[in-house]
Amino acid sequence: MRSHRLVNFLATVTVISIGLVMIIGLLSDQDTVPGIMAAFLLSLVTVIAAVAVVVGVLNLIAVHLGRFTRAERGWPYSIVVLVVAIGVIVLRILDRADIWTGDLEGERISARLFEAVQVSIESALAALLLFFLAFAAFRLMRRQVTVWNVLFSVTVVVVLLGSDPLNLLSDTRDWLVEVPVNAGTRGLLIGVGLGTVTAGVRVLLGQDRSYRD
Amino acid sequence: MENVEVIIVLLVTALAATLGARTLLRRIPLVLRQIPAFDVLPAAAADAVESSYRLHFALGSSGLGFGGSLSTLVSAEVIYRLAQRLAVSRQSPLITLNDALTLPLAQDTLRRAYEYRQTMEYYRAHAAAWFPQGQRSLAFAAGAASLSADLDAVGNVLLGRFGTELAFLGESAMRHDQTLIAHSDLIEGQAIAFAQADQVLLGEELYAGPAYMNPRKVDEGSLLATELLRWLVIFGILVTALEAAL
Secondary structure (H helix, E strand, O other), X not given: OHHHHHHHHHHHHHHHHXXXXXXXXXXXXXXXXXXXXXXXXXXXXXHHHHHHHHHHHHHHHHHHHHHHXXXXXXXXXXXXXXXXXXXXXXXXXXXXXXXXXXXXXXXXXXXXXXXXXXXXXXXXXXXXXXXXXXXXXXXXXXXXXXXXXHHHHHHHHHHHHHOOOOOOOHHHHHHHHHHHHHHHHXXXXXXXHHHHHHHHHHHHOOOOOOOOO | OOHHHHHHHHHHHHHHHHHHHHHHOOOOOOOOOOOHHHHHHHHHHHHHHHHOOOEEEXXXXXXXXXXXHHHHHHHHHHHHHHHHHHXXXXXXXXXXXXXXXXXXXXXXXXXXXXXXXXXXHHOOHHHEEEOOOOOOOHHXXXXXXXXXXXXXXXXXXXXXXXXXXXHHHHHHHHXXXXXXXXXXXXXXXXXXXXXXXXXXXXXXXXXXXXXXXXXXXXXXXXXXXXXXXXXXXHXXXXXXXXXXXX
C-alpha cells in the first residue's frame, strides 16, 4: 500500500514537472534552456512512438494468434492476417538486405506490394463510403423527422448535386462549404481547444488518474 | 494580443476557474444539462453486463505524444469509468485503436478497472487491440468493425478522432444490430456520427464526460471552467466583430 502511494506520488510529480517544462519550453525561444529541454522531450516521444509500433505489431499478432488457437468466430481471417503480417516483415527484411537479382535488382517489393494491395483496397472502401452516407441520411429521416435531420439531408442532397459535372447548385454548394461549414468547423475546433485547455489544467493539477494505480 | 499571451491568459483563467469552482461546488450542488449520450452509456454498460456480451470502445486515431494527447486521456477516463461497471463480467470490454503509443494506456485503463473491482482474473491484456493505420484509417475501421462483430459486441462506443472511416464502423454496427454511440473531434467524423449514431457526442461534450459519470469535484470544476472560457471566447468574438463593424 505504501509503495503504491510512493509510486503514485512519483508519477504525479513527474507528470506535473514535465508538463510545466513543456509549457515553459514551448512558450520560450528555441535556443533557450527550456526550449532545448522541450525539444529534447518531444524527440524522446518520437523515439518511443517508433518503438511502440513494434509493440503494436506484436499485439496484433498476439490477438490474432489467440483467436486462431481458440478457434473463435472468424478465425480464418486471423490466419490471413498472420500470414500477411509475417510475409510483409520477411519481404521488408529481404528488401533491406538487397537480396533481389535479375529484373528485380534494386526493387523495393514491399513498397510496391503496399501500393498495389493496400492503396487499392482502401480506395475501394473509400468509394463505398458515399453509399454508406447516402443510406445513413435516408435512415436518419426514416427514424425521426426533426428540423436538424431535414437540414442534414437537404445539405447532403445540395452538396451531392453541386458536385455533379452539370454544375447544378454549385454556387449554393460553394457557399455552404465556405460559410456554414467553415463556421461549424471553427466552432468545433474552439470547443475542442477549450476542452483541451481544461483537461490540461486537470493534468497539471495532478488530478488525472490515467498514470496512477 | 500575441499567441503566447492568449495561451497564458487561457491557462491562468482555466486554472483559477477550476480551483475556484471546485471550492464553490463543495457548498452548492451542480445541476448539469442533459446530454443523452451520457444517459445511454451507463445503461449500455449495464445491458452488456446483464446479457454477458462485450462492449466495444474505439479510440480511432487519437494518440498520445502529439496533438490529440489530452482528448485521448479524456477518452481513456470515460472508458475507465464505464469499464469499472463492466469489470464485474467475464466478458472483457474490447478497446481498439490505431496509435501504438496509446496501446499501453488502453491496456492500463482496463487493468485499473479490473483491479478496482478486484476481478483481475477476468482481465485480458489482449482485450486492447491495435490495428495499423492506412492512408484514411480504413484499415483500422475494417479491422475494428470485424473484430467487434466477431466478438458479438452489443454496442460500439467511438470516442476520439475519426474521419470518414467512421461511416464504415457505423455501417457495420447497423448490420450487426449493435448500438452506436459516437464522437469525433474532426468535422467529417462528427457529421457522419450525427447521421449514423444512435447517440452522438458533439465536439467538447466528450470533455464533460468525467463530470457526468461518477464525478469528483475537480471534474465538475473543470466543466465550469470550460463554460467560463466558452463565454469569454464568445464575448471576445462579439467585441472584435463590433469593433471591426464600427
